[in-house]
Amino acid sequence: MTYLLALDQGTSSSRSIVFDADGRVVAVAQRELTQHFPQPGWVEHDPLEIWETQLATAREALQKARITARDIRAVGITNQRETTVLWHRRTGQPLARAIVWQDRRTEPLCAALRERGLAEAVQAKTGLVIDAYFSGTKLRWLLDTVPGGRALAEAGELAFGTIDSWLIWQLTRGATHATDVSNASRTLLFNVHTNQWDDELLAALHIPPGVLPQVQASSADYGAVHADWLGHAIPIGGVAGDQQSALFGQACFSEGLAKNTYGTGCFLLMHTGERFQRSANGLLTTSAAQTNTTPAYALEGSVFVGGAVVQWLRDGLQAIDSSGAVQGLAESVPDSDGVVVVPAFTGLGAPYWKPHARGAITGLTRGSTLAHIARASLESIAFQSAALLQAMDRDAQAAGAQPLRELRVDGGASVNNLLMQFQADVLGIPVLRPKVVETTALGAAYLAGLHAGVYQGTDELAQRWQVERRFEPQRDRAWAAERMSAWEHAVRQAALPA
Numbered sequence: 155m156t157y158l159l160a161l162d163q164g165t166s167s168s169r170s171i172v173f174d175a176d177g178r179v180v181a182v183a184q185r186e187l188t189q190h191f192p193q194p195g196w197v198e199h200d201p202l203e204i205w206e207t208q209l210a211t212a213r214e215a216l217q218k219a220r221i222t223a224r225d226i227r228a229v230g231i232t233n234q235r236e237t238t239v240l241w242h243r244r245t246g247q248p249l250a251r252a253i254v255w256q257d258r259r260t261e262p263l264c265a266a267l268r269e270r271g272l273a274e275a276v277q278a279k280t281g282l283v284i285d286a287y288f289s290g291t292k293l294r295w296l297l298d299t300v301p302g303g304r305a306l307a308e309a310g311e312l313a314f315g316t317i318d319s320w321l322i323w324q325l326t327r328g329a330t331h332a333t334d335v336s337n338a339s340r341t342l343l344f345n346v347h348t349n350q351w352d353d354e355l356l357a358a359l360h361i362p363p364g365v366l367p368q369v370q371a372s373s374a375d376y377g378a379v380h381a382d383w384l385g386h387a388i389p390i391g392g393v394a395g396d397q398q399s400a401l402f403g404q405a406c407f408s409e410g411l412a413k414n415t416y417g418t419g420c421f422l423l424m425h426t427g428e429r430f431q432r433s434a435n436g437l438l439t440t441s442a443a444q445t446n447t448t449p450a451y452a453l454e455g456s457v458f459v460g461g462a463v464v465q466w467l468r469d470g471l472q473a474i475d476s477s478g479a480v481q482g483l484a485e486s487v488p489d490s491d492g493v494v495v496v497p498a499f500t501g502l503g504a505p506y507w508k509p510h511a512r513g514a515i516t517g518l519t520r521g522s523t524l525a526h527i528a529r530a531s532l533e534s535i536a537f538q539s540a541a542l543l544q545a546m547d548r549d550a551q552a553a554g555a556q557p558l559r560e561l562r563v564d565g566g567a568s569v570n571n572l573l574m575q576f577q578a579d580v581l582g583i584p585v586l587r588p589k590v591v592e593t594t595a596l597g598a599a600y601l602a603g604l605h606a607g608v609y610q611g612t613d614e615l616a617q618r619w620q621v622e623r624r625f626e627p628q629r630d631r632a633w634a635a636e637r638m639s640a641w642e643h644a645v646r647q648a649a650l651p652a
């Protein structure tokens with residue numbers, strides 16, 4: 155039997171999945187990751203904990219699958235994107251905790267860059283907006299703040315990486331310092347037309363080029379997992395940011411195919427082929443996973459708080475014992491009875507880009523209960539995703555392309571049938587949940603398998619995609635328009651200055 159091992163390092167947990175060559179899940183191992191919130195708006199992870207939990211899950215997945223490293227043809231890596239690590243080249247020790255993608259501390263730095271009139275050049279070169287979300291200002295902050303950081307960097311002693319690079323470095327025992335185009339495209343430092351680091355942006359952000367990893371295609375030679383770790387050396391052949399990896403795992407390889415992942419955040423990506431399309435509606439343009447040197451792009455909308463609103467119900471409000479219990483609580487009332495929850499806990503991402511927005515609950519009455527708030531919280535995930543889809547359709551229309559006809563879904567919260575049905579109802583198009591919902595890991599396994607020659611091409615992979623359940627819209631468009639308008643009204647309340 156041929157097996158592929160996918161390492162999926164997410165915001166909430168590290169996971170490893172063994173797939174067989176048919177893309178079926180053979181074994182899964184998962185460890186939660188500690189979230190550090192040292193100050194309001196700051197979010198950090200311990201890079202060593204990331205590495206240790208990732209390695210532990212890889213070992214556990216092999217054990218559960220009752221196979222050894224010799225049975226694995228190739229390893230694929232997929233990761234939470236933008237999260238920034240800076241480490242010593244000689245020792246492999248991080249200089250500080252990783253700054254997580256949700257962290258807002260560099261917003262003043264971003265405001266200064268915007269004031270310098272850089273927004274236009276940044277969007278043209280990187281496809282991104284200037285926001286604290288991306289790695290560039292996080293790296294700048296580390297270089298400027300960690301004592302001695304900049305001097306060490308300028309002396310060539312330090313390596314920067316997103317989580318993929320950090321894991322590759324550890325897995326190869328420092329032999330490979332690399333990243334792939336899809337991760338590089340999230341840094342604010344990378345020109346997605348030339349697939350190279352951009353000197354002008356590096357200068358604007360005051361980043362010494364010597365800290366940067368080498369950028370490769372997403373299906374390429376990334377060295378090998380050292381035999382010390384899993385008992386036998388295994389080639390690393392696939393690397394992609396988790397959202398681009400999910401797009402790949404959902405077999406969205408060509409223009410017009412889209413998926414939405416419902417994890418901690420929500421990420422709606424639509425492949426635009428080889429066409430770099432700038433959004434006029436608050437979306438990002440990003441590099442899709444690339445199997446060769448030809449650039450490929452996607453339009454992306456990122457919602458910062460998606461499934462995390464359910465964690466807030468569980469841990470903050472203590473309204474439920476487990477994330478899975480939200481459906482029962484929400485279904486205990488027929489609707490949200492006019493309550494709207496805007497989970498702008500870390501500002502609002504696409505398409506609103508309101509960094510200072512705060513969470514809001516509107517429409518409360520004397521009869522409102524926790525069940526209404528739970529239902530409205532679930533609905534907020536669908537409203538935010540619908541706002542992204544509307545923006546995407548406007549961009550598609552401007553480019554003479556068709557609006558989206560169906561949406562493929564995945565991620566932890568996509569198991570929630572109430573949410574998926576509500577999503578189809580507000581969107582007015584079918585929502586398709588595939589049989590394998592581990593699409594993020596599957597994408598990385600596919601990329602590794604392509605490089606290892608397990609698969610001959612993407613056509614072969616597209617044929618494997620199978621739907622598990624199709625949610626058809628059951629409400630009329632007037633109902634959807636009314637609900638969206640109530641949502642937008644609540645968003646305006648959340649975005650008002652405090």
Ligand SMILES: Nc1ncnc2c1ncn2[C@@H]1O[C@H](COP(=O)(O)OP(=O)(O)O)[C@@H](O)[C@H]1O
Pocket residue numbers: 164165166167416417418419460461462463464465477478479480481565566567568569570
């Ligand atoms: N039944 C459910 N209904 C709604 N949300 C859920 C459900 N189960 C899990 N979630 C949410 O899904 C998220 C975890 O999804 P996952 O894809 O593992 O996230 P990540 O990749 O961001 O770590 C959590 O925010 C959790 O609250």
Ligand SMILES: O=P(O)(O)OC[C@H](O)CO
Pocket residue numbers: 163164165166233234235236255395396397417418419456
């Ligand atoms: O860890 P996830 O699945 O929430 O994904 C995080 C994204 O990559 C951030 O851009």
